Amino acid sequence: MVRRNLYLVAGAAAFATGTIGIFLPLLPTVPFYILAAFCFGRSNPAWEARLLDHPHFGHHIRSWRERGAISLRAKYLALTMLGASAVGGLLLLQWPWSMLPAAVALSTGTWIWTRPSE
Incomplete structure (x- = not known):
């Protein structure tokens, strides 16, 4: 239970940082969303699914997971x-x-x- 909560907090922090990166030009968004999806996969599968299904970022996360690919x-x-x-x-x-x-x-x-x- 403690491990799951730690992954949930880490995923939320990574997601928040990635979201801030949308507005700050030098802070990357997708790497933080990849980290958030990883953490949510171990703590909240519904949130992981939302990231993977996102129309803009989901494809980048899936490409990294499947092939380690960067556009x-x-x-x-x-x-x-x-x-x-x-x-x-x-x-x-x-x-x-x-x-x-x-x-x-x-x-x-x-x-x-x-x-x-x-």
């Missing part, structure tokens, strides 16, 4: 933002901190690019 549009957007962050870090931070955003962008960008595409 090409999302990949390009993520890589563009990672690149901009890396350039910003190189221009605005002192050495050696200026290399941190570039290293994160390179490793994260490589992982994103190697995922299957929708």
Whole structure:
């Protein structure tokens, strides 16, 4: 019972964060909804079903679950933002901190690019 409640709270927090991401451009929505669906699948299957059946986000959640796939549009957007962050870090931070955003962008960008595409 405690575990189920923890998953329910985590799912609600992930869903709330994803919903805030709809309005804040740098906060992603779909990854938080994927996490929410995972948590709801272990705590509230009805809420999981609502996320999976959502007309806009459900297809992204199902694609990730079934094939680990990310849409090409999302990949390009993520890589563009990672690149901009890396350039910003190189221009605005002192050495050696200026290399941190570039290293994160390179490793994260490589992982994103190697995922299957929708």
